[in-house]
Amino acid sequence: MRAQPDDDGVLTRELVRFFDQMSAHFPGHVMQRVLEPDGRVRYSYVSPGLSALGLDREAIMTELASAQSWIHPDDAGRWRAALLTSAETLDTLDEEVRVIGGDGRVRWIRSIGNPRRVASGAVVWDGIALDVSEKREALDALRLAKMEADAAEAGKARVIAAVGAMLEDVLGELRQAARRTRAEVAFQDVLERLSNARRALEQGAVTLDDARLSAERPEPLSALSGRQRDVLALLAEARSNREIAAALGITEGTVKLHVAAVLKQLGAANRTQAAMMHRD
Template sequence: MNFEKESSPFDLAALLGGAFPGHTMQRLRTPDGTYRYSYVSAEIEKTFGLNADALMELEAVDHSWIHQEDRARFIAALERSASQLTTLDEEVRVELPEGGFKWVRSIGRPRRQSDGTVIWDGVALDVTDRREALEALHRTLSDARRNEISEGRFALIAANDVLRPLADLKASIDRLQAAAVDASEDVASCVDEVVQHSDHFTRALTASRDLIQAGATEASRQITDHGGKAMSSLTPRQIEIMRLVQGGASNRDIAEALNIREGTVKLHISAILKRTETRNRTEAARICFG
C-alpha cells in the first residue's frame, strides 16, 4: 500500500542548516496497526545512522532500531497516542549501526484521517548529552550519600546549585519542541536559547562535581583524623577486640578468642564507644580501621 504525504512537514533541520539536533518526520499508523514513514528528513542519517530514503521505502516498520528495553514502551505510547489522539512524547535509546546508542526524544501530534489512518507530524531530538549529564549527576550524588560525615552537606549545596540551570535548560528544550511541532518562526531563537542554557548547565554541573569531590576529600580527611585519634585512645586489649569486631565476631566469639568473660567484652565495647565517640560497634570499627 502506498501513501502520499498529505502535506510537507516543516523541515526544521534543513531550515537551520544542520544546527537542529535531530530530524523531522511524518509517521503513519494504518487501521490494521501497520506503522510506516511517509517522510523523514535527511538529518536522521547524521544523528542516528539511519537512511531516510530506505526508511520511507519500507512498507512496515518494527522500530527494531530502538533498544529492546525501550521498544515495547515506545510502541505502547504510540498506540495510546493513536487511540486517544494525544501528543506523543517519549524518550528512548536508539541503537547505532557502529555500536552504542543515543537517547532520542520523539514528539508528534496525531491526527486521524477519514479512513482511520493516524498521522503524526513530529520531531526526534538527540538528547544524549542531557541524559548523560543527568545520569552523571545522579551517580555523583549517590556516591556522595555513601559518606556519613560532611560530604552530604557538600552534595546538598551542589545539587541546589545545579537545579536552576537544569530547570532553565529543560524549559528551553520544551519551548524548542513546541516551536518545532507548531512550525513556528521562533525556532531559530529557541535553538540559540537551548545552546545557551546547555552551556550554563554544563558549567554548573562541572562546578557541582568539583564541590562534591571537595566534600569527599574533606570527609576522608575527617575519617582519617578521627580514626587516628580514636586508635590512640584505646588500650592494646581494646584494639584486639576492635580487630575481631571488624572481622564480624560476636561478643561470645571475642570472649572465646581472648579467653575472657563475655561480660568483660561488653564492658570493653562500652568503653570503646565512649572513647571513639561512636554510636555502635560497626561505626567504631569503621572509624578505627577505615
C-alpha cells in the first residue's frame, strides 16, 4: 500500500524514510513547511542534507524552532512577508535569504516551495532549499567592482573638470594680460608722438596743426621696410642708383623701384627732399 500524507498534508513515516533516501543524492535539501491558521510556522519534514548548511535538523522540526530564528535578522521581515503572500495567493514561494548556522557562518539559501491549503486551513509547502552563497558572493563582488569602477570614473571626471577649470582661469588671465599689453603699447606710442610734437613746437620747427597731425600719424620713416631704409640712407649720402645697386648687391632697376616707393611713402617730391627727411 502506498504511503500517503495524513489529512493535514504532513508526510507519514514511510514517506519520511523515502525522502531521506532520495535527498541523500540531492545537492540541496528537501523540506515540508506548514503555516498554521494561528500564524505559527513549523517544519513537518527536513532532509538530513540540512546539516550541510550548519543547521540542526531536529531543532528546526521542534515547536521551539518555529520562530525561524536561524534566518538573518535583516532578512526576517522580507521572508515573513513573502511567506504570507504565497500562503494567500497560493503562488510558488521562491525567495533568497541569509541563514545563520550553528557554526556562526552566514549562508545564502534559495527556498522554493509549492503551496497548498489543507482541510485544517493550514498552508503546506513542499519544496527544496539550495545553497546559493557562491552565486551571491560573486554578484556582490561584481557589484562592488562596478561601484569602484564608477567611483574611479567619477573621480577622473572630477579631476579633468578641475584641470579644465584651472586651464580656463589661466587662459583668461593670459587674455587679460594680452589686452593690457596691447593697450599699454598703443598708449606709449601715443605718448611718444605727443612728446615729439611738443618738442617740435618748443623748437618752433612746426606749426600747431603740423604738431597735431604728427601726433595723430605714425612717423613715415617707421613705415619703410628694412631694404627701403638702406636705400634712403645711401640717398642721403648722395649716392647714384648704380652706386646704391653695387653697395646693396641688387640691380639698378630694383633700386629705381625702391627709390620710387621711398618717395611715395615719405611724401617727398624728389631724392634731395627724401635725403633731407632722413637727416632730420
